[in-house]
Amino acid sequence: DQQVKQNSPSLSVQEGRISILNCDYTNSMFDYFLWYKKYPAEGPTFLISISSIKDKNEDGRFTVFLNKSAKHLSLHIVPSQPGDSAVYFCAASAMYYGQNFVFGPGTRLSVLP
Amino acid sequence: KAGVTQTPRYLIKTRGQQVTLSCSPISGHRSVSWYQQTPGQGLQFLFEYFSETQRNKGNFPGRFSGRQFSNSRSEMNVSTLELGDSALYLCASSPSGQGTDTQYFGPGTRLTVL
Numbered sequence: 001d002q003q004v005k006q007n008s009p010s011l012s013v014q015e016g017r018i019s020i021l022n023c024d025y026t027n028s029m030f031d032y033f034l035w036y037k038k039y040p041a042e043g044p045t046f047l048i049s050i051s052s053i054k055d056k057n058e059d060g061r062f063t064v065f066l067n068k069s070a071k072h073l074s075l076h077i078v079p080s081q082p083g084d085s086a087v088y089f090c091a092a093s094a095m096y097y098g099q100n101f102v103f104g105p106g107t108r109l110s111v112l113p
Numbered sequence: 114k115a116g117v118t119q120t121p122r123y124l125i126k127t128r129g130q131q132v133t134l135s136c137s138p139i140s141g142h143r144s145v146s147w148y149q150q151t152p153g154q155g156l157q158f159l160f161e162y163f164s165e166t167q168r169n170k171g172n173f174p175g176r177f178s179g180r181q182f183s184n185s186r187s188e189m190n191v192s193t194l195e196l197g198d199s200a201l202y203l204c205a206s207s208p209s210g211q212g213t214d215t216q217y218f219g220p221g222t223r224l225t226v227l
Contacts, residue, residue, distance in 0.1 A: 004155070032212055043117070043203055043218030044156070051213070089155060095212030099146050100169040103156035 003027045004092050006104035013111050019077040021107050023090030026071065030092040034101070035064060035075045038087045047088075048075070051095070080111045115140065117206050117219035125225045131192040134222045136204030138185050142217070144168075144210025145187040147179060150201040150221070159202075162187055163210045191224075199226045 005024045013019045021035075031052040036044035050057040050064045050073070057064050063076045077084055090104040118137045126132050138145050146169075147159040158171035162181035179189045185206070191198055201221045207214035 006155075034215075036218075041220065043205070043220050045218070046215045049213070049215070091156075093212055099144055099161045099207060099210050099212065099214065099216065100158055100171070101146075101156075101216070102158065103148070105153055105155040 002105070003030075004090055004102045004104040006088075006090055006107045008107050009105070010108040010110070013080045013109065015082055015111055015113050016079045019075075019080045019084065019109055019111065021075040021077075021088050021090075021109065023073045023075075023104055024071060025073075025092050025102075027092070027094075027102070028071070029094040030102075032093050032095045033064070033066060033073050034091045035062075036089045036091060036103075037084075038089060038106070044089055077109075080109075082111050082113050085109055085111045117204060117217055119202075119204050119219040119222050121222060122220065123223045123225075125227065126194050127227050128194055128196060130194050131190065132194060132224060134189045134191075134202055134204075134224075136187045136189070136206075136219060138187070138204075138206030139217055142206035142208050143185055144207045144214065145181055145185060146205045146207075146216060147187070147189050148203040148205065149173075150203060151199075156203060159189070161210060168210065194226045196226050199224060 034049040035047040038044040087106045091101045146161040148156040161169040205216035
């Protein structure tokens, strides 16, 4: 049973508009969450993280929102750019257990010019 | 600083063989983690090494093993390969392996088992 779910395998957005990628988790022990971006033939690249003591974290065009009661987080990209086209992975961990991250299956984002 | 490097980048093996993959972390990083990526499954955690000791382990059979050397370089071994082992194997390093450390990934080794 997947502990981290990304129910949308793919998403297409027009350039300049907002991209919203969603992630749900089931394990209430998770208290640290990350988003990674992956281009073909490259390893994932860290984008942004959030700990469970916050409900929002921003870094430039990227904002992550965490709703602990719903066990849901989302990544907002505003404005979306063609270079953002990639696979986005959500990951979660229980900080006490160190680097044992659980990743979702990924969402492929296509930003159309 | 040089990034995480993995060798080889591509590998083709047949069922029953064994394989060893190598990972060189970013200089100064002491934690190395390994992941398996298959279509539709995302990245699945294999194990983490810190200071030559396995600190965390995912739910993979004992055919998957690893080790870390004193210079933090790590190897992963898969014995008695099965078709289902075909995947992209990713290595990631972090400075101290704390729960909030950012992991930096290598480009991966693409293993195909025939």
